Amino acid sequence: MKPKATVLVVDDEEIVRDSLASWLTEDGYGVDTAPDGPSALARLAERAYAVLLVDLKMPGMDGLEVLGKARALQPDAPVIIMTAYATVDTAVQAMKQGAYDYLVKPFEPEELSLMVGKLTKAQALQRENVLLRKALKQQFEFKDMVSKSPKMEAVFELARTAAKSNSTVLILGESGTGKEVLARAIHGESPRKDGPFVGVSCAALTESLLESELFGHEKGAFTGATGSARGKFEIAAGGTLFLDEIGDISAKLQLDLLRVLDAREFRRVGGTQLIKTDVRIIAATNRDLKKLVESGTFREDLYYRLDVIPVTLPPLRERKEDIPILVDYFLAHFRAEMRKPLEALSRDAMQLLMAHDWPGNVRELRNVLERAAVLARGPILTPLDLDLNRPAPPAGAAAEGADSLREVERRHIVATLKQHTWNITRSAKALGIDRVTLYNKIKRYQLREDE
Amino acid sequence: MAGPGSILLEWIGKGPVDAEGLERVRRRVAETFALPTQVATVNGPPGDTLDARRGQHSSTRILRWILTGVPPGAGKILGITDVDLFIPVLTYVFGEAQVGGPAAVVSTARLRRTYDGRPAPPALAEARLLKECLHELGHTFGLVHCPEGACVMSRSNSVLDVDGKRAAFCRDCRQRLEELMEERNRS
Numbered sequence: 001m002k003p004k005a006t007v008l009v010v011d012d013e014e015i016v017r018d019s020l021a022s023w024l025t026e027d028g029y030g031v032d033t034a035p036d037g038p039s040a041l042a043r044l045a046e047r048a049y050a051v052l053l054v055d056l057k058m059p060g061m062d063g064l065e066v067l068g069k070a071r072a073l074q075p076d077a078p079v080i081i082m083t084a085y086a087t088v089d090t091a092v093q094a095m096k097q098g099a100y101d102y103l104v105k106p107f108e109p110e111e112l113s114l115m116v117g118k119l120t121k122a123q124a125l126q127r128e129n130v131l132l133r134k135a136l137k138q139q140f141e142f143k144d145m146v147s148k149s150p151k152m153e154a155v156f157e158l159a160r161t162a163a164k165s166n167s168t169v170l171i172l173g174e175s176g177t178g179k180e181v182l183a184r185a186i187h188g189e190s191p192r193k194d195g196p197f198v199g200v201s202c203a204a205l206t207e208s209l210l211e212s213e214l215f216g217h218e219k220g221a222f223t224g225a226t227g228s229a230r231g232k233f234e235i236a237a238g239g240t241l242f243l244d245e246i247g248d249i250s251a252k253l254q255l256d257l258l259r260v261l262d263a264r265e266f267r268r269v270g271g272t273q274l275i276k277t278d279v280r281i282i283a284a285t286n287r288d289l290k291k292l293v294e295s296g297t298f299r300e301d302l303y304y305r306l307d308v309i310p311v312t313l314p315p316l317r318e319r320k321e322d323i324p325i326l327v328d329y330f331l332a333h334f335r336a337e338m339r340k341p342l343e344a345l346s347r348d349a350m351q352l353l354m355a356h357d358w359p360g361n362v363r364e365l366r367n368v369l370e371r372a373a374v375l376a377r378g379p380i381l382t383p384l385d386l387d388l389n390r391p392a393p394p395a396g397a398a399a400e401g402a403d404s405l406r407e408v409e410r411r412h413i414v415a416t417l418k419q420h421t422w423n424i425t426r427s428a429k430a431l432g433i434d435r436v437t438l439y440n441k442i443k444r445y446q447l448r449e450d451e
Numbered sequence: 452m453a454g455p456g457s458i459l460l461e462w463i464g465k466g467p468v469d470a471e472g473l474e475r476v477r478r479r480v481a482e483t484f485a486l487p488t489q490v491a492t493v494n495g496p497p498g499d500t501l502d503a504r505r506g507q508h509s510s511t512r513i514l515r516w517i518l519t520g521v522p523p524g525a526g527k528i529l530g531i532t533d534v535d536l537f538i539p540v541l542t543y544v545f546g547e548a549q550v551g552g553p554a555a556v557v558s559t560a561r562l563r564r565t566y567d568g569r570p571a572p573p574a575l576a577e578a579r580l581l582k583e584c585l586h587e588l589g590h591t592f593g594l595v596h597c598p599e600g601a602c603v604m605s606r607s608n609s610v611l612d613v614d615g616k617r618a619a620f621c622r623d624c625r626q627r628l629e630e631l632m633e634e635r636n637r638s
């Protein structure tokens with residue numbers, strides 16, 4: 001069995017060296033011993049030690065001299081000075097010269113056990129930190145967004161270039177891939193970063209409400225308009241206007257928007273005065289705008305106005321290497337928010353996350369972790385804390401005979417489609433995925449309406 | 452004398468042996484390791500293991516003395532004594548073993564007392580002795596301390612720690628013990 005760490009014991013008394021070596025070996029440490037300073041230094045020149053236990057009083061080179069020279073040879077190896085004479089002077093001197101601590105002989109077994117354990121664990125963590133830092137350097141970053149995926153590196157590169165310009169950006173991607181986060185990052189890196197970032201979800205409002213929300217209204221413009229109000233185009237002046245779910249706006253609003261983008265001016269609802277606009281537009285959608293153009297539900301001229309710099313965010317299932325760093329990011333967030341000592345995920349919990357298909361993408365991952373963080377009883381989240389909404393296996397089903405996840409998904413999609421008479425929008429909504437994803441799945445599973 | 456593949460529990464106390472208690476411990480040791488286990492009584496430990504200033508015996512020196520009586524190729528020998536043990540840098544030890552070697556020693560001195568120094572009930576002292584015998588013998592088969600607090604191989608710094616563990620190996624230590632015993636049988 002590989003020792004957990006190696007300790008060097010330096011003492012002129014053979015019985016001390018042997019007994020301490022035996023005691024530490026029982027704890028699983030590798031132990032080397034040296035009877036005096038010079039042989040200790042020779043050993044230090046040969047290999048690295050996790051901890052040094054050095055006797056203070058030795059003939060020739062004493063413990064403090066060994067300490068000084070050992071610090072020069074291996075600055076990271078903590079030195080514990082053992083002394084039978086508990087004088088304040090020697091203790092102060094030892095600590096001044098860089099000893100980690102000192103123990104007055106004889107000391108309690110627990111004291112030594114804890115001290116050596118603490119030091120070796122700290123060293124293992126330090127080594128892990130160095131490795132993690134190295135691994136982190138291979139990450140791609142854009143503002144608050146971090147990724148290890150080459151696909152995301154390309155996205156960040158494009159977004160970074162786009163941020164420098166004033167051009168309209170169109171962010172495409174499935175629900176939950178982080179379109180708004182990217183829009184905010186582009187704004188934050190742009191020359192308009194000191195101006196406001198104003199977001200509007202175009203699908204959440206009715207046509208007239210959205211119109212008023214975007215362009216503002218004058219008093220009496222409609223029933224209930226008791227005063228005038230500025231719209232998002234005015235509020236976002238000097239900054240960025242983020243139009244989310246742009247594929248869901250009505251034909252009338254598409255035309256209004258086209259006019260604003262062309263003329264850079266607009267009127268409030270019920271108003272006559274033309275107002276100049278100075279906003280940078282970032283639009284986003286989870287729908288296939290090209291297809292909407294082909295089917296005539298989205299204006300081609302508006303599409304080309306928006307599609308100046310298109311950026312496509314890949315779904316999480318295509319960048320699973322990002323799951324561990326996203327988990328770390330969200331756990332750190334929930335740790336601070338919930339004030340719970342959340343440390344990490346157990347290995348099998350992480351395996352579950354890596355195996356999941358993430359139809360709801362990063363947002364789904366965040367929700368799963370938030371729920372787990374609330375329910376977790378310890379610092380390590382286990383599979384029991386995660387609820388990945390997997391369909392429950394039929395009662396009594398043997399593991400070997402159970403359907404694959406793929407088959408269960410296929411059957412569930414067929415059942416949902418049948419339930420909604422193959423209405424794609426309603427079926428996608430019921431399944432909690434967007435229409436494009438559902439189309440892709442229909443294609444992947446080669447589903448037909450007569451099935 | 453213990454033959455290869457056997458265990459010898461050797462009473463090396465100053466006081467009289469509790470033959471019945473030791474027999475019960477022997478049976479459990481034999482069951483746990485599935486090896487023939489015997490009990491013997493030897494006068495000891497020798498005087499030069501005593502540190503008069505401390506009033507304790509050096510466990511390392513006792514171990515060396517036990518080893519002088521062990522012929523090459525013999526099984527495991529566990530000395531059981533009633534004297535209090537120490538190693539020079541520590542205030543006391545419950546026992547000492549050679550990890551992967553033939554010999555170990557365990558003391559009943561502190562096992563017979565409660566945490567605050569009163570005499571412990573004999574049944575409790577015997578349960579503790581069994582745990583420490585399994586622990587030290589575990590070391591002689593090559594096991595090191597286990598982080599699992601209930602495992603008999605977890606380190607005990609006080610009698611409370613001894614009471615907190617079971618007289619059995621955890622699943623990992625049991626598996627490792629079987630591997631080590633197989634390796635030993637092959638060599």
